[in-house]
Amino acid sequence: MSGDTHNVFTVDLEEWFHMCAAGEAVAARRWPLLPSRVELTTRLLLDLLDDANVRATFFVVGWVAERHGQLIEDVRGAGHDIGSHGYIHEKAYDLGRERFRADLRESVRVLSAVCTAPVTMFRAPEWSINDRSLWALDILTEEGFKIDASMAPLKIVGALSYPRYPHIRNTPAGPITEVPPLVADRFGQVMPIGWGWGLRMSSAGRVLRAIEAANRAGRPAVLTVHPWELDPDPPRVRVPARLHFAHYFRLGGFRERLRDVLHGATFGRLGDMATVSAPL
Numbered sequence: 001m002s003g004d005t006h007n008v009f010t011v012d013l014e015e016w017f018h019m020c021a022a023g024e025a026v027a028a029r030r031w032p033l034l035p036s037r038v039e040l041t042t043r044l045l046l047d048l049l050d051d052a053n054v055r056a057t058f059f060v061v062g063w064v065a066e067r068h069g070q071l072i073e074d075v076r077g078a079g080h081d082i083g084s085h086g087y088i089h090e091k092a093y094d095l096g097r098e099r100f101r102a103d104l105r106e107s108v109r110v111l112s113a114v115c116t117a118p119v120t121m122f123r124a125p126e127w128s129i130n131d132r133s134l135w136a137l138d139i140l141t142e143e144g145f146k147i148d149a150s151m152a153p154l155k156i157v158g159a160l161s162y163p164r165y166p167h168i169r170n171t172p173a174g175p176i177t178e179v180p181p182l183v184a185d186r187f188g189q190v191m192p193i194g195w196g197w198g199l200r201m202s203s204a205g206r207v208l209r210a211i212e213a214a215n216r217a218g219r220p221a222v223l224t225v226h227p228w229e230l231d232p233d234p235p236r237v238r239v240p241a242r243l244h245f246a247h248y249f250r251l252g253g254f255r256e257r258l259r260d261v262l263h264g265a266t267f268g269r270l271g272d273m274a275t276v277s278a279p280l
């Protein structure tokens, strides 16, 4: 990739049951008993990316990497970047400082066994670095991380006031680049058009127009998906309504819409992103 504006495609590589605070059915102690779908669904995603000649950044849950080392090696072997999505997939503000650092280190330990390059990119589960947990950026920087992609410019999980484009945040331990996911204004609301239900419900044309608008302003658009969003036969469990919507709303046809998006714009890895200059 050149230094021109290009967009970033990211994946949160996790199992379908990696939902935070979703109740007994998917509690962490039950994970080993639940059917694993991550091999099947990640390989579907790898095929889609390969077909569109897109190299992406995969934020991998350490718990998954520990059990599916070959899968992670295959992701890396296909030319994708590897970052951390935590070890046990808990929200940063629920972990607190000490457990956040321990969980981060555990994820790095596991990922380092399958990665040759140092792990320097992070995304917190469910966009959980926000005003309740800005200390997490200090810890990430202290632990040698260069890029964080955990702060969503959206009210429910982050704040509308957060910058919508990559920017530098200064911490006592040094600067860290913050890379937010793409949002769009629609019907007087801000919607996550580059991820989650917003990406799944939107036509490829609408997503591509939002990407083009960002690019015209000289900004990259950052998209993100989960392998479980491509599951042709997703396991169903009883979870709170909020999570049911986030997980199951409009999965049908998503693979086809995503293929059109991937073919309709230029995407690269986070590590290929042009240098970000403006400090916050």
Ligand SMILES: [Zn+2]
Pocket (backbone or CB within 6 Å): 012, 014, 018, 085, 089, 124, 125, 126
């Ligand atoms: Zn996640």
